[in-house]
Amino acid sequence: MKVVPIDLGERSYPVYIGRDIADLGRVAREFDLGEKVLVISSRPIASLYGREVRDALGSCGFQVSLARVPDGEKYKTLSWAAKLYEECAEDKLDRNSTILALGGGVIGDLAGFVASTYLRGINFIYLPTTLLAQVDASIGGKVGVDLPQGKNLVGSFYQPRFVYTDLKVLRTLPQAQIKEGLAEIIKYGVIEDKDLFLYLEQNLEKIKTLSLDSLEYIITRCVQIKAAVVQEDEREKRGKRQVLNFGHTIGHAIESGTGYGRYSHGEAVAVGMIAAARIAKKMGFLPEDSLVRMENLVRRADLPSRVEGVNGGKLWDALYLDKKIKGGKLYFVLPRRIGEVFLTDKVPLTLVREAIRELGVEK
Ligand SMILES: NC(=O)c1ccc[n+]([C@@H]2O[C@H](COP(=O)([O-])OP(=O)(O)OC[C@H]3O[C@@H](n4cnc5c(N)ncnc54)[C@H](O)[C@@H]3O)[C@@H](O)[C@H]2O)c1
Structure with a gap:
C-alpha cells in the first residue's frame, strides 16, 4: 500500500492508496477514532461497497451504521445535510465518533460538510470511489453544499483524519x-x-x-x-x-x-x-x-x-x-x-x- 502524507501542521493526514477495502479497518485502527462510524454513501455506491466497508470496519471492532443519500449533485444540499444531522443524532454520535464518506465528490463534499459541523466537528474519513475524487476532491479539505443560486456556495475547509483510496473500486465506475x-x-x-x-x-x-x-x-x-x-x-x-x-x-x-x-x-x-x-x-x-x-x-x-x-x-x-x-x-x-x-x-x-x-x- 502506498502512503502519501499531506503536511498541514496539526491538520496533517495520510492518503493510503490500496487495492483491498478489507484493509480499511486495520488502517482505521491506527487512528484514535472512537467506536462509532456513520458511513454516508449514495444508494448505488452503498449497494456496491456498503457491505465490504461495514465488514472491514466491523471486523476491527467499530460499530458501523450506514446512511444513504440519493445519487447525484442535486442532493448536495442543506436539506440533505439536515437529514444527515438527524441521522447522526439518532445514532448517538458523540465528539469521538467518525463519519466516513463512501462515494465520489458529491458524497465527499456533503458528508465532509456534515462532519465539519455536527457537534462543531467530528472525525472525518474518506473512501473516494471516482477517479476524480481520488485525484482531486479527496485532497485539500474543501467540503460544502450547493444552493439554488450556485454550486458550493456554503462550506468550509475541513481536513479528514485520513483518506483510503482503493484502486479496485474504479472497476465499476462508468467510462x-x-x-x-x-x-x-x-x-x-x-x-x-x-x-x-x-x-x-x-x-x-x-x-x-x-x-x-x-x-x-x-x-x-x-x-x-x-x-x-x-x-x-x-x-x-x-x-x-x-x-x-x-x-x-x-x-x-x-x-x-x-x-x-x-x-x-x-x-x-x-x-x-x-x-x-x-x-x-x-x-x-x-x-x-x-x-x-x-x-x-x-x-x-x-x-x-x-x-x-x-x-x-x-x-x-x-x-x-x-x-x-x-x-x-x-x-x-x-x-x-x-x-x-x-x-x-x-x-x-x-x-x-x-x-x-x-x-x-x-x-
Ligand atoms: N472538494 C473538492 O475539492 C472538490 C474538487 C472537485 C470536485 N468536487 C465536487 O465533486 C463533485 C463531482 O464529483 P464526482 O465527479 O466524483 O461525481 P459524483 O460523486 O456525482 O459521482 C459520479 C457518478 O459515479 C457514480 N459512482 C461513483 N463511484 C462509483 C463506482 N466506484 N462505481 C460505480 N459508480 C460510481 C456515482 O454514483 C455518480 O452517479 C461535484 O459536486 C464537485 O463540486 C469537489
Missing part, C-alpha cells in the same frame, strides 16, 4: 466517469509535471483499461501534486491554489453558459485547457509542438477540444460574471510549457474571442 478523472489528470501534468504528461502519452490505453499499476502511479503522482499546492495555500489565500484552475476560465463559462447539462465538468475543462493553450501559443508563450501534444492527448482520452450548440452570447455573459467575481478582471492560467503554468490577467480580449471562435462556439 464517462473515468474520462472526468482523466481531464483533471491531464491538467495536473500540464500545470506541474512533464513526466506525468509523458507517462499519460505512453500509457493511456493501460489507464483506460484500469491497469492497477498504472492507476497507482498516476493517482499517487496527482495526490502528491495537489498536496504540494494545498500545503502552500491551504485556504486559497495566496493564489497558489489558483493554478488548479487551469482550463476552468472558459471551461466554467461553457458549463454555466449551457445550464450545466450539455457538457460535463471534465469535458468543459478539456475544452478550456485547449483554449488556454491556444491563447498561450498566440501570445508567444507556448511552443506549437506542446499545443499539438495537448490536443492529441485530450483527443486520445476521448475528451472534446471543440463544442457544439454553445451560444457565444451566453458564454460571454458567463465569462463576465466570473470577471466580476474576481474584481473586474478576467484571469487565465496559461501554460508556458508542459509542466509549467502562470496566472495572468493580461490576455487581450481579441485573443479570447479568437480562441472561443476556434472552439466552434456559435455567434
Whole structure:
C-alpha cells in the first residue's frame, strides 16, 4: 500500500492508496477514532461497497451504521445535510465518533460538510470511489453544499483524519466517469509535471483499461501534486491554489453558459485547457509542438477540444460574471510549457474571442 502524507501542521493526514477495502479497518485502527462510524454513501455506491466497508470496519471492532443519500449533485444540499444531522443524532454520535464518506465528490463534499459541523466537528474519513475524487476532491479539505443560486456556495475547509483510496473500486465506475478523472489528470501534468504528461502519452490505453499499476502511479503522482499546492495555500489565500484552475476560465463559462447539462465538468475543462493553450501559443508563450501534444492527448482520452450548440452570447455573459467575481478582471492560467503554468490577467480580449471562435462556439 502506498502512503502519501499531506503536511498541514496539526491538520496533517495520510492518503493510503490500496487495492483491498478489507484493509480499511486495520488502517482505521491506527487512528484514535472512537467506536462509532456513520458511513454516508449514495444508494448505488452503498449497494456496491456498503457491505465490504461495514465488514472491514466491523471486523476491527467499530460499530458501523450506514446512511444513504440519493445519487447525484442535486442532493448536495442543506436539506440533505439536515437529514444527515438527524441521522447522526439518532445514532448517538458523540465528539469521538467518525463519519466516513463512501462515494465520489458529491458524497465527499456533503458528508465532509456534515462532519465539519455536527457537534462543531467530528472525525472525518474518506473512501473516494471516482477517479476524480481520488485525484482531486479527496485532497485539500474543501467540503460544502450547493444552493439554488450556485454550486458550493456554503462550506468550509475541513481536513479528514485520513483518506483510503482503493484502486479496485474504479472497476465499476462508468467510462464517462473515468474520462472526468482523466481531464483533471491531464491538467495536473500540464500545470506541474512533464513526466506525468509523458507517462499519460505512453500509457493511456493501460489507464483506460484500469491497469492497477498504472492507476497507482498516476493517482499517487496527482495526490502528491495537489498536496504540494494545498500545503502552500491551504485556504486559497495566496493564489497558489489558483493554478488548479487551469482550463476552468472558459471551461466554467461553457458549463454555466449551457445550464450545466450539455457538457460535463471534465469535458468543459478539456475544452478550456485547449483554449488556454491556444491563447498561450498566440501570445508567444507556448511552443506549437506542446499545443499539438495537448490536443492529441485530450483527443486520445476521448475528451472534446471543440463544442457544439454553445451560444457565444451566453458564454460571454458567463465569462463576465466570473470577471466580476474576481474584481473586474478576467484571469487565465496559461501554460508556458508542459509542466509549467502562470496566472495572468493580461490576455487581450481579441485573443479570447479568437480562441472561443476556434472552439466552434456559435455567434
Ligand atoms: N472538494 C473538492 O475539492 C472538490 C474538487 C472537485 C470536485 N468536487 C465536487 O465533486 C463533485 C463531482 O464529483 P464526482 O465527479 O466524483 O461525481 P459524483 O460523486 O456525482 O459521482 C459520479 C457518478 O459515479 C457514480 N459512482 C461513483 N463511484 C462509483 C463506482 N466506484 N462505481 C460505480 N459508480 C460510481 C456515482 O454514483 C455518480 O452517479 C461535484 O459536486 C464537485 O463540486 C469537489
